[in-house]
Amino acid sequence: MMRQPKIGATQTSPTLPTPAQGVRWTTPIVETPGIVVLASWIWRLLRFLTTLPFRFPVMIACLAASVGAWWWLDWPGLTALWGLAAVASLVWWRAWPDSYRRCVLLRLLAWWRHVFVYRRHWQPVLVISGLAESYQERRYLPRIRRVTCDTWADRVRVALVAGTAPADFETRVAELAHGFAAPSCRVIVNGPRDITLEFPRHDTLAEPLDALPVPDSPDLDALPVGQREDGSPWLLRLHGTHVLVVGVTGAGKGSVIWSAVRAMLPAVKAGTAQVWAIDPKRMELAYGRDLFAHYADTGESAVALLERAVASMQERAERYAGKQRSHVATVDDPFVVVLLDEVAFLTAYHPDRDVRRRAENAIATLTSQGRSVGFAVLAALQDPRKEVMNLRNLFPDKVALRLDEASQVDMVLGEGARERGAEAHLIDPALPGVAYVRLEGSPSPVRVRAAYVSDEDITAMVSAHGGSANHSVGGGEG
Ligand SMILES: Nc1ncnc2c1ncn2[C@@H]1O[C@H](COP(=O)(O)OP(=O)(O)OP(=O)(O)O)[C@@H](O)[C@H]1O
Ligand SMILES: [Mg+2]
Numbered sequence: 001m002m003r004q005p006k007i008g009a010t011q012t013s014p015t016l017p018t019p020a021q022g023v024r025w026t027t028p029i030v031e032t033p034g035i036v037v038l039a040s041w042i043w044r045l046l047r048f049l050t051t052l053p054f055r056f057p058v059m060i061a062c063l064a065a066s067v068g069a070w071w072w073l074d075w076p077g078l079t080a081l082w083g084l085a086a087v088a089s090l091v092w093w094r095a096w097p098d099s100y101r102r103c104v105l106l107r108l109l110a111w112w113r114h115v116f117v118y119r120r121h122w123q124p125v126l127v128i129s130g131l132a133e134s135y136q137e138r139r140y141l142p143r144i145r146r147v148t149c150d151t152w153a154d155r156v157r158v159a160l161v162a163g164t165a166p167a168d169f170e171t172r173v174a175e176l177a178h179g180f181a182a183p184s185c186r187v188i189v190n191g192p193r194d195i196t197l198e199f200p201r202h203d204t205l206a207e208p209l210d211a212l213p214v215p216d217s218p219d220l221d222a223l224p225v226g227q228r229e230d231g232s233p234w235l236l237r238l239h240g241t242h243v244l245v246v247g248v249t250g251a252g253k254g255s256v257i258w259s260a261v262r263a264m265l266p267a268v269k270a271g272t273a274q275v276w277a278i279d280p281k282r283m284e285l286a287y288g289r290d291l292f293a294h295y296a297d298t299g300e301s302a303v304a305l306l307e308r309a310v311a312s313m314q315e316r317a318e319r320y321a322g323k324q325r326s327h328v329a330t331v332d333d334p335f336v337v338v339l340l341d342e343v344a345f346l347t348a349y350h351p352d353r354d355v356r357r358r359a360e361n362a363i364a365t366l367t368s369q370g371r372s373v374g375f376a377v378l379a380a381l382q383d384p385r386k387e388v389m390n391l392r393n394l395f396p397d398k399v400a401l402r403l404d405e406a407s408q409v410d411m412v413l414g415e416g417a418r419e420r421g422a423e424a425h426l427i428d429p430a431l432p433g434v435a436y437v438r439l440e441g442s443p444s445p446v447r448v449r450a451a452y453v454s455d456e457d458i459t460a461m462v463s464a465h466g467g468s469a470n471h472s473v474g475g476g477e478g
Contacts, residue, residue, distance in 0.1 A: 066078060066082075101151075106150060109149045110148050110154070113147055114147035117180060118180065121179060123141060130172065130175075131172055142158050152200055153230065154199045155199075157195075158195050159193060169187045173419075173420060176197060177199065184200055184447065185199055186444055187444055204230070205447065205449040208433065209449055212225070212451045217266060218266055218267050218273075220239035220335055221239050221240065222237060223237075224259075226450040227451070228446055228448050229447040234437070234448040236259075236260055237397065237440075241371060242370070242395045243260075243399065244397070246380075246401065247382070247400070247401025247402050247424075248402055248403060249382055251432060252452075253284075256450045258453035258457075259453055261461075265291075265461060268291065269465045270331070271331040274293040275292045275293060275339055276294040276339065278297070278339065279296070280341065280346065281345075282297045287462075291461065291462060299350045299352060299359075302359065306363065307362050309362070310362050313369060333374060334374070335374045338366060340363070344382065346360075347359055347360050367391065385411065398414075399436075400412040400413050401427070401432075402425075402429065406425045413436060416443070417445050420443065420444050433451075434447065435448055435450065
């Protein structure tokens with residue numbers, strides 16, 4: 001039998017002992033020569049001093065000018081220089097407030113936030129959130145490269161430590177947001193070992209958004225339906241996809257649906273797009289009935305409408321087969337949006353089993369085959385669980401409004417969405433229309449708010465565009 005090595009004995013001879021000899025091998029410690037350490041420190045100091053004017057050019061220039069004025073003209077010179085600077089600053093602020101805000105105020109704010117918020121709390125926040133190892137090992141601490149501010153958010157550019165990935169930060173966004181007292185945090189990947197953390201300073205979506213202006217020539221790939229957290233428009237793609245809007249009752253599903261319909265109106269009027277609406281609750285879509293090419297509000301009529309859409313889609317697919325691979329919206333072959341408010345009414349809650357089965361089949365056929373022939377389904381749903389709606393994976397794009405439970409976030413937006421900051425279950429009930437979405441090309445969810453289309457807006461839409469919608473679908477609809 002092999003003898004166990006003795007614990008605690010250290011190696012004393014340069015010959016490598018075998019475990020059978022009962023000694024423990026320890027790696028020899030090689031000390032860096034003092035001269036090399038000194039040279040490294042001198043090199044770092046020189047590099048710091050040389051790069052200083054490039055890193056803080058304005059501050060260094062002001063400091064140099066102040067020292068120069070004091071050196072040659074003493075205190076009166078320094079006072080005159082500062083007085084001149086104050087007057088110039090006042091004139092700049094009054095004459096060009098935007099440029100003054102961007103070049104002076106936001107830069108001062110960025111410097112302040114860099115020093116007193118991010119650098120000050122950086123190490124403790126990263127260590128406690130598990131993104132850095134320990135208080136001693138500064139070498140393994142991700143480095144802040146730069147902090148910039150705009151009117152709504154701070155952006156902290158970070159150099160990652162080798163061996164870590166942006167995903168490590170993406171899964172700690174909640175800890176980072178709390179650590180730096182921000183309402184949320186988003187990770188933007190710039191390149192290898194280079195990310196930006198975006199911390200909003202206040203909630204830009206706190207105020208409701210009025211219905212957006214109707215675009216002159218709508219782009220069905222990018223319909224303006226609201227606003228993103230950074231102030232840019234939230235553009236919803238309908239052509240070439242299917243969209244599932246999920247949220248508890250009162251979360252604002254209606255505002256997403258109506259904003260999409262509103263943005264399409266000129267295409268509806270021109271006949272290049274049609275909306276087929278199913279409204280089981282008779283509360284959401286009935287108001288704008290005249291805008292729709294077809295409308296159904298009972299289980300049987302809804303299924304008939306869906307099956308009609310399927311037949312029409314298949315007829316179009318047959319005509320396209322071997323001739324055309326993608327759809328271009330025309331009056332003969334319009335883009336068809338099947339609007340389904342509370343889709344679970346048809347797939348789960350309807351008392352008639354046959355209606356449920358036929359509705360599910362028709363929705364599955366439309367969502368799996370309709371994309372390339374110009375048929376899209378825009379559906380609203382309260383409860384995203386599989387037993388209520390097992391077709392949710394057939395919708396490539398999803399919108400997560402306020403949800404009931406944390407576990408529903410990943411059900412709607414996909415695996416890892418909650419870890420990446422989509423806290424749809426924490427959306428304030430006082431903010432209907434606020435949602436999280438995933439945009440093309442980025443795994444990080446984005447917070448958005450849909451514009452609110454009021455009853456008066458719908459009435460105005462109907463009087464301007466109503467009646468024009470009742471075209472038939474080209475190519476042999478029954
Ligand atoms: N985008 C929005 N901005 C501001 N307020 C909104 C917005 N969307 C909805 N609301 C307000 O919230 C109320 C409920 O909205 P909505 O009817 O769209 O909810 P819902 O999700 O469709 O609910 P349900 O499932 O019960 O139909 C609206 O009457 C309106 O007052
Ligand atoms: Mg509704």
